[in-house]
Amino acid sequence: MADIEKVSMNLSVVDLGQIDLLVDQGFYSSRTDFFRAAIRTRLAGHDEAIKQAVVRTSSVIGVISFDREHLERIQRNNEQVRVVVVGLLILSNDISPELAQATIKSLKVYGSLRASAAVKEALAERIN
Structure with missing residues (x-):
């Protein structure tokens, strides 16, 4: 594990x-x-119910990680992401609070979120 x-x-x-x-x-x-x-x-x-919920919400099951470079690409495209994870979401330590706010529209984590305290604070209102 x-x-x-x-x-x-x-x-x-x-x-x-x-x-x-x-x-x-x-x-x-x-x-x-x-x-x-x-x-x-x-x-x-409950396997089928979980699968249907994941499809309905466009979720990712498992571990997903974003680093500064990934979010900067999103920012260059003038986009924002809605992240739904069943498992673990890692926002690397090289992500600034400002970059996180500019690129992450909303967060829903069924499991665990690993990010710096500053990034968590910057996204607090966007975490469902």
């Missing part, structure tokens, strides 16, 4: 005990292994 985000959650002691029992019985190697398997199973059950 290229990029992993940490997620925390609250569970009842009974649910957690059942998970620990399954781990102890060898069904899973760890609690983390159980959670990953459970999440993948649930996501697979």
Whole structure:
């Protein structure tokens, strides 16, 4: 896995005990292994809905990265982009807040956005 985000959650002691029992019985190697398997199973059950939503919103699934050079090309063409990502969006550190504002019309990230604090602040009103 290229990029992993940490997620925390609250569970009842009974649910957690059942998970620990399954781990102890060898069904899973760890609690983390159980959670990953459970999440993948649930996501697979919604695979078609996810695909349709991605098509409807012109989203990108996975990791997308923009650097200064890419955004400067967009700016030279007097264009702005609407970015919808399911996964990870990386706006490289060489992007100035002004360039980001000039080229990114809107942002919607289902997952994680990695950008400098200054760029995030400059785009705050455009992040849905």
